[in-house]
Amino acid sequence: MIKFKINGSEVEAEPGWTVLETARHYGIEIPTLCYHEAVSASGACRLCMVELKDGDWSKLVASCIYPVAEGINIHTDTPRVQNVRRWIFEMLLAQCPASADIKELAKKHGVESTRFSVENPDEDCMVCGLCTRACDEIVGLSAISIMDRGVHKKIGAPFSRPTEVCVACGCCVTICPTGAMRTLIESVRETADVTLTPLAI
Ligand code: SF4
Ligand code: SF4
Numbered sequence: 001m002i003k004f005k006i007n008g009s010e011v012e013a014e015p016g017w018t019v020l021e022t023a024r025h026y027g028i029e030i031p032t033l034c035y036h037e038a039v040s041a042s043g044a045c046r047l048c049m050v051e052l053k054d055g056d057w058s059k060l061v062a063s064c065i066y067p068v069a070e071g072i073n074i075h076t077d078t079p080r081v082q083n084v085r086r087w088i089f090e091m092l093l094a095q096c097p098a099s100a101d102i103k104e105l106a107k108k109h110g111v112e113s114t115r116f117s118v119e120n121p122d123e124d125c126m127v128c129g130l131c132t133r134a135c136d137e138i139v140g141l142s143a144i145s146i147m148d149r150g151v152h153k154k155i156g157a158p159f160s161r162p163t164e165v166c167v168a169c170g171c172c173v174t175i176c177p178t179g180a181m182r183t184l185i186e187s188v189r190e191t192a193d194v195t196l197t198p199l200a201i
C-alpha cells in the first residue's frame with residue numbers, strides 16, 4: 001500500500017490509484033465534472049484540482065489523473081484550491097450558460113455569476129468528451145466523437161448526420177454531467193422513434 005496524507009490525515013492507497021480515487025475511498029469530497037469511474041479519466045475540466053504541498057513549495061494538480069505516490073501531501077480545500085475552483089466555475093458558467101446542472105453545482109460552491117463573456121447563451125455542452133468515452137469504452141460502439149477544433153469543437157456523429165451505429169442505449173445521456181446529451185442525442189440517433197431508456201452506469 002502507498003501511504004500519503006490528505007488534509008493532514010494519513011491515508012493508504014493501492015498502487016495505481018489516483019488522488020481522487022483515494023479521496024473518494026476516504027469520503028473526502030472533491031468536485032468533478034469530466035470524471036466517471038466507469039471510463040478512463042481525461043483531465044479535461046480541471047475542476048478536481050487539489051494542492052500538492054512540499055514545505056513552502058506547492059502546485060495544483062488534477063486529482064482525477066494524478067497518481068498517488070509515497071509521502072505526498074495533498075490538500076483539497078485550501079484558499080488556492082478554492083480560487084481555482086471559482087475561476088473554473090466562472091469559465092464553465094460562460095462556456096455552457098444553458099446548463100442547469102452546471103449552475104446548480106457552481107451555486108453549491110458559492111459561484112452564481114461569471115466575469116467571462118458568454119458567446120452562446122443556448123450552449124450547454126462543455127465538450128468534456130465524457131459521452132464519447134462512455135460510448136467507446138462502456139458500449140464499445142464509438143458512435144460519437146469530438147468534431148472540429150478549438151472554439152468550434154462539438155460532439156456529434158460522423159459528418160454531423162444521424163448514424164445507425166448508435167443503438168440509443170442512453171449511456172451517453174446518463175453520464176453527461178451538464179445535461180447537454182439529452183438534446184444532442186436527437187441528432188445522433190438514426191431512428192427517431194426509438195425510445196431512449198438511459199442506461200444505469
Ligand atoms: S455532451 Fe455532455 S458529456 Fe458530452 S462532451 Fe458535452 S458536456 Fe461532456
Ligand atoms: S446512445 Fe448511441 S451515442 Fe450514446 S452511448 Fe449509446 S450508442 Fe453511443
Ligand code: FES
Pocket residue numbers: 031032033034035042043044045046047048049062063064065
Ligand atoms: S474531473 Fe478531473 S479534470 Fe475533470
